[in-house]
Amino acid sequence: MRSSRRGTAHLVTEARRSRTEDIAYRERRYLIMMGFRVACFGVTIVLFASGAGWLAAIPAVGAIAIPYFAVVFANGGREPTSTRGFRAYEPNLPERYSPPGQTLPSSTPDPGQAADDSDAC
Numbered sequence: 473m474r475s476s477r478r479g480t481a482h483l484v485t486e487a488r489r490s491r492t493e494d495i496a497y498r499e500r501r502y503l504i505m506m507g508f509r510v511a512c513f514g515v516t517i518v519l520f521a522s523g524a525g526w527l528a529a530i531p532a533v534g535a536i537a538i539p540y541f542a543v544v545f546a547n548g549g550r551e552p553t554s555t556r557g558f559r560a561y562e563p564n565l566p567e568r569y570s571p572p573g574q575t576l577p578s579s580t581p582d583p584g585q586a587a588d589d590s591d592a593c
Contacts, residue, residue, distance in 0.1 A: 495549070497549075498545070501542075502545070505538055505541065505542035505545070506538070508534075509534070509538040512531040512532070512534040512538065513531070513535040516529075516531045
């Protein structure tokens with residue numbers, strides 16, 4: 473009974489992160505984005521105070537837009553990346569070579585040979 477379970481191999485590289493690891497990654501990414509927002513806000517204040525005019529609007533737009541993306545990225549986790557689930561390992565092996573005139577020991581006839589036999593009649 474154990475041999476049926478061994479017949480399906482899965483690629484380890486497609487395994488998802490653990491739940492704890494995923495939450496920690498999303499929290500770090502959120503904090504980094506919000507830190508960048510604070511920096512943009514600070515640059516906006518410095519530029520506006522120094523009389524840069526419209527140049528101060530560039531980091532201000534970043535400070536306004538970044539929280540939306542930070543929240544969307546932080547909440548967008550643990551959804552399945554693929555609807556297929558695990559993909560079974562399928563080795564990419566070449567077809568077995570048989571020299572001309574020799575046939576492979578198989579139970580299914582070669583479609584090309586069947587067409588050649590019918591033409592000979």
